[in-house]
Amino acid sequence: MSSIVFITGATSGFGRASARRFAAAGWSLVLTGRRLERLQALQDELSAQVPVHIAALDVRDEQAVRQVVAQLPEGFRPIKALINNAGLALAPQAAHQVDLADWHTMIDTNIKGLVNVTHALLPTLIETGAGASIVNLGSVAGQWPYPGSHVYGASKAFVQQFSYNLRCDLIDKGVRVTDIAPGMAETEFTLVRTKGDQAASDRLYRDTTPLSGEDIAEQIFYVATLPAHININRLEVMPTRQAWSNFAVDRDKA
Ligand SMILES: NC(=O)c1ccc[n+]([C@@H]2O[C@H](COP(=O)([O-])OP(=O)(O)OC[C@H]3O[C@@H](n4cnc5c(N)ncnc54)[C@H](OP(=O)(O)O)[C@@H]3O)[C@@H](O)[C@H]2O)c1
Numbered sequence: 186m187s188s189i190v191f192i193t194g195a196t197s198g199f200g201r202a203s204a205r206r207f208a209a210a211g212w213s214l215v216l217t218g219r220r221l222e223r224l225q226a227l228q229d230e231l232s233a234q235v236p237v238h239i240a241a242l243d244v245r246d247e248q249a250v251r252q253v254v255a256q257l258p259e260g261f262r263p264i265k266a267l268i269n270n271a272g273l274a275l276a277p278q279a280a281h282q283v284d285l286a287d288w289h290t291m292i293d294t295n296i297k298g299l300v301n302v303t304h305a306l307l308p309t310l311i312e313t314g315a316g317a318s319i320v321n322l323g324s325v326a327g328q329w330p331y332p333g334s335h336v337y338g339a340s341k342a343f344v345q346q347f348s349y350n351l352r353c354d355l356i357d358k359g360v361r362v363t364d365i366a367p368g369m370a371e372t373e374f375t376l377v378r379t380k381g382d383q384a385a386s387d388r389l390y391r392d393t394t395p396l397s398g399e400d401i402a403e404q405i406f407y408v409a410t411l412p413a414h415i416n417i418n419r420l421e422v423m424p425t426r427q428a429w430s431n432f433a434v435d436r437d438k439a
Pocket residue numbers: 193194195196197198199200217218219220242243244245270271272273274294298322323324325366367368369370371372373374377398
């Protein structure tokens with residue numbers, strides 16, 4: 186029987202590239218996300234290669250998450266790898282200029298959604314045991330502060346600490362946990378963050394060499410297919426052409 190991967194946010198970016206990467210290696214796929222037509226297109230593309238089960242799912246909906254997991258068809262369990270990828274940044278403005286609703290959406294998706302899916306899938310991952318993996322998509326923003334990161338960065342700091350803490354509880358279950366923390370990667374991320382501003386997204390990635398969805402999918406596949414006795418705790422990945430900058434200092438205006 187082939188190994189089975191469960192991916193959240195498979196309709197775009199890292200999630201979609203991961204679906205293709207795992208399919209290329211012969212894994213069966215459980216693909217979830219809110220946009221059903223994109224899931225169907227991916228199923229059409231990949232089901233000649235491997236078995237593909239799709240489910241439209243908003244990770245913020247605890248009942249729906251439980252239902253999708255309970256209704257996994259025969260042949261799509263036990264799950265060997267959970268890719269907790271669904272997430273988003275909103276409101277790139279300064280903290281005092283953003284809508285509270287955007288902060289709530291990030292907390293509900295990046296923290297509560299990830300927790301909903303993890304809780305629902307832990308029993309099947311533990312059933313798989315040795316070689317099972319949970320790969321959580323954190324971010325460099327979870328470790329390094331920058332203007333406009335406020336709740337987004339804080340939600341990814343949660344992902345890092347939750348990943349480490351899970352490891353403590355799963356130590357004797359064979360289930361690995363990794364926080365993958367990418368830097369700048371060109372996906373639909375900035376389009377979502379700016380609420381559809383394609384020009385702003387293009388500007389951010391212009392004249393440099395960002396990471397691609399495929400670059401991160403390769404890292405996800407790598408950590409999930411290492412020998413069962415190896416756990417990568419955190420993997421921070423930046424483009425070579427991205428690094429940190431100076432501390433900010435506020436000075437008296439002339
Ligand atoms: N791109 C970067 O620079 C970067 C850097 C570090 C970390 N990350 C993290 O990497 C992850 C993937 O981002 P990406 O760059 O691939 O962005 P993306 O292209 O915008 O993809 C995000 C995915 O998340 C899904 N999603 C969002 N809200 C959801 C919800 N409530 N329920 C279910 N699915 C939801 C989207 O699917 P639907 O809209 O169809 O639901 C989409 O498939 C995110 O957690 C992000 O924070 C990205």
